[in-house]
Amino acid sequence: MENIETKLREEAKRLLLEKKADVIIGYEKGTLPLTATPCFITTPEEADKLVWNNLCTQNLAKFVHDLITAHKNSQKRVKPEDRKKKVVGIVARGCTTRSLIIHLQERQYERDEVCIIGVPCDGYVDGKGLKVKIGGADIVEGTIDGGQIKMKTSDGDKTVALKDVLAECCLTCRFNNPIVSDVLIGSPSPAMNPDAEYNAVKEFEAKSMEERWAYFTKEMEKCMRCNACRQTCPSCYCPTCFVEQSQPQWVGIGEDKSDTQVFQLMRMYHMVGRCVDCGSCVSVCPMGVDLRKFLKKIDKDGWEMFGNRAGSSMEDMPPLGRYDEHHDKEEFIFNP
Amino acid sequence: MQNPYIPYPVVVDKIITEVDTKDIKTFRFKFINPEDEAKYAYIPGQFGELSIYGKGESPIGIASSPTQKGYVEFTVQKAGVVTSALHEMEEGEVMGLRGPMGNSWPLEFLEGKNIVIVGGGFAFTTLRSLINYMIYGENRKRFGNITVIYGARNPGLLLYKDELIEWQKRDDLNINVTVDKGDANWKGKEGFVPAVCKEVAPSKENAVAVICGPPIMIRFTLPVFFDLGFSKENIITSLEMRMKCGIGKCGRCNVGSKYVCKDGPVFSLAELDKLTPEY
């Protein structure tokens, strides 16, 4: 990874110097042990902050949408002939490029407004899972070295194998290398284990309806409506979410069980053809709601019903934007 | 002790459509429990939370004067969920009223001084309360000259039209009503509020200006008063912010350390200067 990091910094510097990008969204070291956090680089000197490792968790595509939207809003008061384009650079792994493709398919910005620095990915650490693995101890210091995470914790020294604490979505990732990029850093990472990607969904489908409902309600009860899942999701970019509309009010704002269920159900359902399984919502959820159990079903249905994997190809149309007369199944239709 | 979150039940006693566009109405409420009226003792410049069960609450300045006994009035523009529901209500229906809330126009400070009242559009409501208070019976003697400058976009948008006529008949009030643009029947002044203020040119001697209106009006009116020599201590205004609880708990209407609902809404410009410019 060291080598990739060095190259990444060099490329970032070059892009800023050559004015190929006005800002580069990447990751820097966090203030807590074993964390990396999003950062925005606008000068070549700052590029040395950039890191690339298994602690880079979030899907940064969200910030591309935010920055370009904010820029466009600020340009509204500028005369059309004086308007400037802003090019946002982004450090993107496979899932991040999928989100960018979705933004492009959904016409959120143009291809030349984003400069994609593709990086290979071999998965990121599930921070909550790591904590569980070490019995909930507080991590005081930590390093990743040779596939091992070594930690000083409130409960003594601990070592955990990296592969044992990778995020669930990474373990079965099909697209760990960038799908589209302007600059590609390093050589592609070896494949993860995509053949197993729907195993958990299949297992869940095989349960009885009441078992499934019990699991859904149990997970949703953890939710405290902090909105972190929605806020971090690159595909959740509506200016006003249905949750916040007051005329009419679609869902209550409190912690009522049914309101939480409706919020989560509707947010997840809006991900049909749009969830790239980046795991950001799962990683930011402070309460550890098992969102992926449900979102992966949406991914599976998209693949099985329409042969689509969200954001997997620049040429594809979004699956809900088209229809295949010969192959779309009809058994869901009620024909008395 | 009275739970400050619980409204008093009131009945809509009278609805007066104020403007041609019909989206501003004055609602007169009577308390269902007579003892609540005494609990609702208010001062001009305060506001109340109008509460419609199932819709929510909306903070609105009190338009009537405490000298008007037996009822409380609010002039409300139809805008959000609650105010829209209010506009659908009919006389005789029951709803809720919380308050009174906020500080108020500084009556003690105003006493013995010449008062210049400047109002624009819909924001005239709590100024109307103040005027009616000051001109009521013996109260009038407690204040010096009273000059009123009130403007609306057009004659149809003037509030309290009957009262304006009554006020103009009095010789102890200097009433200047203006519209941005008149119509065929309009015989009064035409022109923006700041221009009329310049024309009327009230003296700064022992005077206080009470100004309330849309931000754009305030922006252009203040320089006129500064030119006339009014100090920031002697210019008073009322702020608007999004509010919910009305009693300084829910945390959204603060400007710096002050809560507009509890410590305001009335501030002098000198006080506002000490606050953060975030409103």
Added chain:
Amino acid sequence: MARRKFATLKSFLNYIGVEGDRTLFTWVSASEGDRWAQVIKVATEKIKALGPAKKMIKKIG
């Protein structure tokens, strides 16, 4: 396409444990009065058989 949305919605509701028969989709043209009557009749029977909905129903008061 509406049909794709409906197909995935029904599948998703079923997955989280909401009875599949509570969501029914069909095509009825404005000219198909008889068919419309038939659809409603059978749908009503199905829903009645399931009994009152208990999931995601909000209680107030």
Added chain:
Amino acid sequence: MEKSLIKKDALAGIAKKMAGDFLVWAPVKKEDNVLFEPLQKDGEPFFAYLNSKNAPKNVFFPHTEAMMKFTRTPKGMVFSAEENKADQSVLFGVRPCDAHSFALLDKLFDQEKYKDGYYIAKRQNTTVISIACVQPPYATCFCTSVDGEPVGSEGADILLVDIGSDYLVEFVTPKGEKLAQYFGDAKADAAAETKKNEIAAKAVDAITSKIPAHEVKPILDKNFDNPFWNTIHGKCLACGTCTYFCPTCHCFDISDEVKGSDGVRIRSWDSCMFPMFTKETSGHNPRTSQKERWRQRTMHKFKYYVDNFDAIACVGCGRCVMSCPVNIDIRKVVEDISKL
């Protein structure tokens, strides 16, 4: 009042005994999280915790709470206030930082002019039992920078201090004394007291994370428009995690919910991090971007609350530091402000 001693392994038994007599909130392990929840009949309190995931403020200020109910009748709407009553209860095992937060919340909810009956009723009827932090639970703990003490009793009615094989039980308030019988007859001697003082001093030293919280107030007074405020918010997701987990954050929203002819007015947590928080009906929003919202949150904790209540609205629990999805670290924010 004399102090008692209890054996360390007696703690869970005492909590369970109390739970037989009234409502007891205790740390409970729920899957991977430790949360303060009402102790069920067959439930086990989890006292081997560092601290609870969420702040126990929800005991007094629940996420969602009914304020009044209304019913549509042929005679029109009839409404009834929710009674401000609360059953006698015990909040067992909060950390001193969280107990400290209650003293701070009291300042707001229990002001002279406007009293918040919903909060006050629960607060008055709840006995707070703290368990002191002999070791700082987390490396991110910084209570000593914000007027807290790891072995402090501010906001607590009873304080338990682990002095080795026993807990020293200190009855801080008359409300705490009323529960003395649950803690047995063993009285603490002078040696135990000495031990406690040693532990308390060591615990203070063990807290190595420090922020210049008191130094920033005069700086904040003058720097509302400092360009520094442009530097924090870029990566902020505008989620409410920091505020929902914060023991002292207390902003709420009020809304009505109706079904058929019945309805309820509820209040529920809100957050200054949410863009809609200050948006007015007209569309105007005095806090236009996340920059203003971050400034508000910081100012509220380290300036506005100090102006109004002479206290910093932060207890140094570190929950916001640990829970922020994008690692915006309030310790660094305060540190940076101190250098302006």
